[in-house]
């Protein structure tokens with residue numbers, strides 16, 4: 001059914017179904033009830049909640065109990081529902097519900113990055129078929145307007161690079177580890193209590209959540225379909241206080257970054273690289289100032305130059321702000337006609353091989369403290385076509401718990417910073433370092449972003 005056909009059945013109200021009443025859904029309902037009159041003026045018709053789908057109907061949620069249902073599909077199917085707001089999460093159940101809504105000519109607003117990153121093509125096709133809207137501003141960087149600006153304000157520019165801190169939970173953890181030396185597990189639990197973490201926080205700390213957002217950002221920035229499976233991903237679970245100290249010695253901090261790049265090879269052919277990993281960022285870079293659950297998206301575009309979007313990236317009310325912005329836009333289109341721009345993927349650029357991606361690296365290792373070690377280590381880097389930028393050596397070699405693992409003074413800690421090199425060369429170099437008699441152990445390899453060479 002098209003929206004025209006559906007709208008003919010409707011009256012001068014916009015009927016809304018809210019699916020899910022957890023951290024975000026609760027705030028969406030609260031704010032909608034609190035500011036309903038303003039919404040009427042902004043939209044041109046009242047927005048009326050037709051129902052709220054929850055899993056547990058026995059809980060008192062402080063709303064009219066007649067609105068509560070545990071049958072989300074029946075709510076979606078109601079003829080007086082024009083817009084479906086999905087704040088449940090997960091992929092398959094939400095996919096079925098939203099496809100069904102779109103096919104019935106109802107617009108969709110979702111905060112679900114995992115779903116959009118996996119099934120955007122299918123959802124967009126269903127929205128196009130019915131000529132309705134698919135909005136997902138809350139899916140990337142919470143309250144920060146970034147989907148709208150990429151689809152509209154930046155639509156006339158050529159975006160080269162997007163670098164984002166797009167996960168509030170991991171930024172909250174890394175900021176605390178850096179600022180106060182806080183305990184990882186305790187800080188993660190706190191992020192859960194504050195409503196930042198996903199239902200399964202593995203999605204946050206292992207980088208899955210950021211990878212979904214990187215896929216969505218890449219798709220919009222480079223007009224090419226990128227899914228979460230196309231994104232190279234590493235989380236923050238292996239980051240230690242030693243890594244953070246080694247970053248500080250280089251005047252850097254560690255951030256979980258989503259890096260989305262247009263790669264132009266020597267023959268002029270283009271591809272897209274999307275990757276998520278913890279990386280050193282110089283303290284002088286704007287992204288280094290983003291702390292706690294705040295997010296930021298740093299864009300580099302041909303004509304605009306550098307732009308940074310900054311704000312609250314997680315939590316109930318901030319995320320509800322983005323959801324409600326989309327709801328207002330979708331409702332206006334229901335009342336006045338028109339559609340939001342879709343995610344045009346005409347460029348269809350291929351995904352770059354991860355091994356071909358270039359960046360800078362910090363390689364931390366324990367080495368044998370004797371004559372010739374430095375030249376042997378340097379030779380390994382040279383053999384893999386990697387140019388060294390700086391080398392820093394410390395005498396003491398401590399474990400994470402501060403115990404000295406080298407009471408006889410035979411080892412040293414070496415921190416090697418490289419110039420730009422390919423991931424493939426770096427991986428081969430690290431393997432050779434591991435086999436070198438001069439190297440006791442490569443303790444960590446961290447990428448460095450936000451510098452040119």
Ligand SMILES: NC(=O)C1=CN([C@@H]2O[C@H](COP(=O)(O)OP(=O)(O)OC[C@H]3O[C@@H](n4cnc5c(N)ncnc54)[C@H](O)[C@@H]3O)[C@@H](O)[C@H]2O)C=CC1
Pocket residue numbers: 019020021022023024025053054055056070072086087088089090093111112113114138139142195196197198199313314315316319
């Ligand atoms: N919490 C945050 O800071 C942000 C969350 N998001 C996204 O928003 C969505 C919701 O997140 P939260 O509210 O944090 O999750 P949540 O886990 O607090 O809430 C989801 C709610 O949906 C309910 N639910 C599960 N299956 C259901 C079904 N079949 N029918 C009705 N209700 C059902 C659950 O019982 C739960 O109360 C997720 O996609 C998440 O990734 C996006 C940006 C920020």
Ligand SMILES: N[C@@H](CC=O)C(=O)O
Pocket residue numbers: 139141142166167168169170196197198204209313314315
């Ligand atoms: N779990 C996510 C919530 C927002 O997308 C985060 O921590 O950023």
Ligand code: NA
Pocket residue numbers: 137138139140141142143144145146147322
């Ligand atoms: Na957003």
